[in-house]
Amino acid sequence: MKKLLIITTGGTIAGIDHGSGIVPALSGDKLIPDIGGVGISILDLYSIDSTDVTPMHWQKLYSAVTENVRDFDGIVILHGTDTMAYTGAVLAFTLDTDKPVILTGSMLPSDAEGSDAQTNIEFAMHTAASGNYKGVYLAFAGRVIGGADIVKVSSTDKDAFRSYAGFVPDKRYAFPEHGGRLPAVVRLTPFSDGPDISAPAENKAGIVIETYGAGGLPDNGITAVISGLARTMPVIVTSPCMGGTDLGKYEVGRRALAASAIDAGKRSTECAAVELWLQINSQPFENDNK
Ligand code: ASP
Numbered sequence: 001m002k003k004l005l006i007i008t009t010g011g012t013i014a015g016i017d018h019g020s021g022i023v024p025a026l027s028g029d030k031l032i033p034d035i036g037g038v039g040i041s042i043l044d045l046y047s048i049d050s051t052d053v054t055p056m057h058w059q060k061l062y063s064a065v066t067e068n069v070r071d072f073d074g075i076v077i078l079h080g081t082d083t084m085a086y087t088g089a090v091l092a093f094t095l096d097t098d099k100p101v102i103l104t105g106s107m108l109p110s111d112a113e114g115s116d117a118q119t120n121i122e123f124a125m126h127t128a129a130s131g132n133y134k135g136v137y138l139a140f141a142g143r144v145i146g147g148a149d150i151v152k153v154s155s156t157d158k159d160a161f162r163s164y165a166g167f168v169p170d171k172r173y174a175f176p177e178h179g180g181r182l183p184a185v186v187r188l189t190p191f192s193d194g195p196d197i198s199a200p201a202e203n204k205a206g207i208v209i210e211t212y213g214a215g216g217l218p219d220n221g222i223t224a225v226i227s228g229l230a231r232t233m234p235v236i237v238t239s240p241c242m243g244g245t246d247l248g249k250y251e252v253g254r255r256a257l258a259a260s261a262i263d264a265g266k267r268s269t270e271c272a273a274v275e276l277w278l279q280i281n282s283q284p285f286e287n288d289n290k
Contacts, residue, residue: 002073002129003039006032007064009057010047011080013117015109022109024049024080031078031110035122038129043068050080050087050105055179055277058090062175065091065101074100074128078121081105081160084138085150089274092136092147094175100133103147104140107158116141116158148271151242165244165266169275176281181205183276185269187240188212194221198229205280206234209261210269215245216252223259230260234279236272238264 008014010024014031017023028042045064046057065075079087088103095101104124110117124139136147141159151164184200184207186192201207207229215237217223229235237256239245247253247263257263264272 001037001039003041003071004074004076004125004128005041005043005068005072006076006078006125007043007045007061008047008078009045009050009061009080011050011078011105012109013078013080013104013106013120014047016111017109022049026110028078031117031121032125033118033122035125035129038125041072048080050083053080053083053087055176058087059175059179061087062091062094065095065097069095069097069099069101072099074102074133076121076124076128077101077103079103079105081107081140081152084161085152085268085270086274088136088138088145088147088150089271090278093169093171093173093275093278095136096172098134100128100130101136101147102128102133103136103138103150107156107160148274149266149268151268151270153242162242164242164268164271167244167266167268167271173275173278173282176278179277179281181277181280183208183273183280185210185273188218188222192218192222194225197222198225201229201233204233206236206276208236208238208264208269208273208276210238210240211245211256213239213241214249214253215239215247215256215263216250217256217259217261218252219255223255226256226261227259234276235259235261236264236267236276237261238267238269238272240269244268 015022106117
């Protein structure tokens with residue numbers, strides 16, 4: 001008989017609404033069904049709306065997975081959907097395991113009419129027990145998406161996630177012992193000026209700048225600011241659009257490359273920010289794109 005460990009961390013999937021908005025409150029024993037032929041253990045690790053997630057929560061989750069993974073055939077993690085992409089990327093870049101580690105969540109609390117909570121939990125458990133997956137994935141609304149490639153595309157539709165660009169990490173990072181060196185993440189808009197980009201980077205060890213489409217920088221002071229920042233820290237250019245960036249495609253993208261910015265390629269903003277956080281906490285910065 002296959003043995004699964006279910007780790008709960010909160011989110012809508014554990015949520016109830018007593019009139020002041022949905023809050024995570026249900027423990028795993030109230031949520032996990034018997035799917036037959038699978039032995040279940042439950043670890044209620046913490047109970048937060050995933051908006052409250054911090055690197056400290058990732059540390060706890062990473063430790064819980066690494067300490068238990070040897071004793072089970074797979075792990076299912078119940079997690080809030082809002083920051084699923086960040087947690088998926090953290091685990092995908094740091095866990096080196098042949099076992100399935102399957103994230104899931106839901107858009108509606110388990111007691112809401114038409115809730116997707118039970119379906120998603122069962123889907124995640126079957127995915128983990130199937131023997132077809134190794135490593136970190138999201139199982140949600142019938143889709144199975146790589147852990148570093150998760151993007152939430154709807155705050156209302158039950159089919160809320162997509163694969164961003166098919167990104168699969170080809171290297172692993174040690175989980176940071178301290179993780180205190182943080183990246184800045186900023187969004188480029190037609191209203192942005194140089195200080196909008198440089199101010200958030202102060203006291204940070206790297207910056208992700210989410211631009212547009214295939215990626216690029218405008219013909220104004222921002223590019224000079226980026227060029228200056230790139231001398232002291234990694235500057236990663238990402239896109240809000242699924243499919244990711246290709247900085248060689250347009251002149252505006254080549255402008256970013258000329259400013260020594262790094263092309264995120266198939267990495268979503270969340271994925272690039274997580275990898276940057278892991279990089280800046282594990283090795284000194286060297287920009288080889290100069
Ligand atoms: N705000 C919730 C969370 O991320 C949303 C959800 O779980 O669907 O925890």
